[in-house]
Amino acid sequence: MSPSVLLGAVEQGLLYSLVALGLYLSYRTLDIADLTTDGTFTLGMACSAVLTVRGDPAAGLLLALGAGALAGGITALLQTKLGVQPILAGIVTMTGLYSVNLMVMGGRSNLNLLREETVFTAAETFFGPWGKLLMAGAAALAAGVLLLLFLRTQLGLSIRATGDNREMVASSIDPALTTTVGLCAANALVGLSGGLLAQYQKFADMSLGTGMVVIGLASLIIGEVVTGRRGVGHGITAAILGAVIYRIIIAAALVANVGAQNFKLVSAVIVAAAISYPTILEKLRFWKRRREAAKHG
Numbered sequence: 001m002s003p004s005v006l007l008g009a010v011e012q013g014l015l016y017s018l019v020a021l022g023l024y025l026s027y028r029t030l031d032i033a034d035l036t037t038d039g040t041f042t043l044g045m046a047c048s049a050v051l052t053v054r055g056d057p058a059a060g061l062l063l064a065l066g067a068g069a070l071a072g073g074i075t076a077l078l079q080t081k082l083g084v085q086p087i088l089a090g091i092v093t094m095t096g097l098y099s100v101n102l103m104v105m106g107g108r109s110n111l112n113l114l115r116e117e118t119v120f121t122a123a124e125t126f127f128g129p130w131g132k133l134l135m136a137g138a139a140a141l142a143a144g145v146l147l148l149l150f151l152r153t154q155l156g157l158s159i160r161a162t163g164d165n166r167e168m169v170a171s172s173i174d175p176a177l178t179t180t181v182g183l184c185a186a187n188a189l190v191g192l193s194g195g196l197l198a199q200y201q202k203f204a205d206m207s208l209g210t211g212m213v214v215i216g217l218a219s220l221i222i223g224e225v226v227t228g229r230r231g232v233g234h235g236i237t238a239a240i241l242g243a244v245i246y247r248i249i250i251a252a253a254l255v256a257n258v259g260a261q262n263f264k265l266v267s268a269v270i271v272a273a274a275i276s277y278p279t280i281l282e283k284l285r286f287w288k289r290r291r292e293a294a295k296h297g
Contacts, residue, residue, distance in 0.1 A: 002255075007133065009251035013244030014136035015200055018143050018193035019216040020223070020239035025147065026186040027217065028235055030163040030179060035090030035213055036075045039097030040068045040187045042209030044194025046104040049111040049204035057118045061195045068191020071097060072183035079183075080176035101206060110205040111198075118199035132200065139196055143189055144236045151232050155181060160232075190216075211267075218271040219243040225277055246270070 019041065026034040044064035051060030071093060078089035105111055123131035150156045155178070161169045162178040169175070190212075198204040223242025227234045253266045 005251050005255060006248065009247040010244055011132050011136045011200070012197075013219075013247035014133075014140040014240070015193060015196045016215070016219065016247060017140045017240040017243035018189045018196070019212055020219040020243045021143055021147055021236065022186040022189035022193070023213065023216040023220055024235050024239045025151075025159075025182055025189070028163075028220070029151070029160055030182045030186075031166075032079075032086045032163075032179070032183070033090070033213075034072075034075065034183060034186060035087060036071055036093045036097075036183075036187055037090075037190050037213040037216060038209045038211065039094035039101070040071045040190045040209075041194040041212045042101045042204075042206060043067050043071055043097055043104070044191030045198040045204040045208060046101045046111075046194075047191070048195030048198045049113055050104060050106075052113055052116050052118055052199055053111065055117070057116070057122075057199055060199070061119065061192060064191045064195025065188050066191075068194075069184040069188035071191070072185070072187030073180060075187070076176075076180035076183040080179055098206075105204065105206070109207075110203060113199065113202040113204070116202070118202065119196075120200050136196070136200070139192075140240050143192070144240055147185075147189075148232060148236050150185070214271050215246070215267075216243075218274040219246045221277065222246055222274045225274075246274075 019037065023034070023037065026032050026037075044067065047063040047067045048057070048060035051057065051063055074096075075089045075093045078084040078092060079086055084092065102109070120132050120135055123135040125131070127134050151160060158169075158173045159178045159182045161173060162175050162182070166175050194209065197208075219242040220239050221242065222245050223238030223240070224235070226241055226245070227238040229235060229238075249270055250267065253270075258266050
């Protein structure tokens with residue numbers, strides 16, 4: 001793998017890590033499988049791309065962040081006020097966002113930003129060839145630090161308690177409020193990730209959000225295999241590190257000349273291996289203990 005390919009994989013991994021951070025908040029902390037992620041990612045791309053074309057990429061990122069939070073709020077409303085099951089609530093919002101995303105992009109399925117000024121081209125102007133990496137790293141670091149600080153606040157601790165045992169804390173904490181805040185923050189991160197990626201690759205496409213929740217979970221689990229699950233700090237580090245490792249694996253598959261028709265299959269195998277790794281490892285340990293017990297028996 002050439003240095004340029006590796007650098008690009010790391011840059012993309014850092015940008016996608018915001019999705020993994022969002023899923024860490026919704027899936028690991030709140031214990032909600034939020035399928036809104038696929039639609040929110042595309043919504044962030046669409047908002048960012050539209051304002052970038054109008055000459056304001058920074059405002060595009062802010063809009064991506066706010067639109068993502070709004071999408072998460074809608075999913076939370078369906079769950080907490082209308083009694084819709086979490087998975088179904090995410091599916092409903094994700095389905096509705098498809099039409100919303102098309103409207104945001106003016107009825108087009110993709111939007112080209114090749115001639116537009118983005119936050120990444122601005123970074124390259126100041127920092128040269130390392131501008132994209134520094135921008136992506138700064139975004140991932142800022143998101144990780146802010147999420148860590150947030151989860152250590154009183155509200156953040158309440159969100160963590162809600163995910164641990166929603167029924168038990170209902171007497172002292174409003175689960176509807178913590179769920180809403182958590183899903184808004186998680187989808188805000190996902191929307192910002194989509195907005196950054198649109199400006200990084202200089203185009204937005206309606207299909208790029210498909211399967212994002214699975215990719216984000218795979219990234220999170222890959223990172224947890226490396227760092228372990230020993231607290232909030234390790235979880236946030238796992239999300240960022242896992243996303244980078246995942247993109248490097250994908251880049252390696254591309255370098256190995258995996259045909260375009262097989263790329264989805266390779267991605268599915270990577271995701272399945274990452275998700276099933278903890279179970280496989282536990283079974284291997286069990287079989288090892290069983291063999292040792294048989295030898296001493």
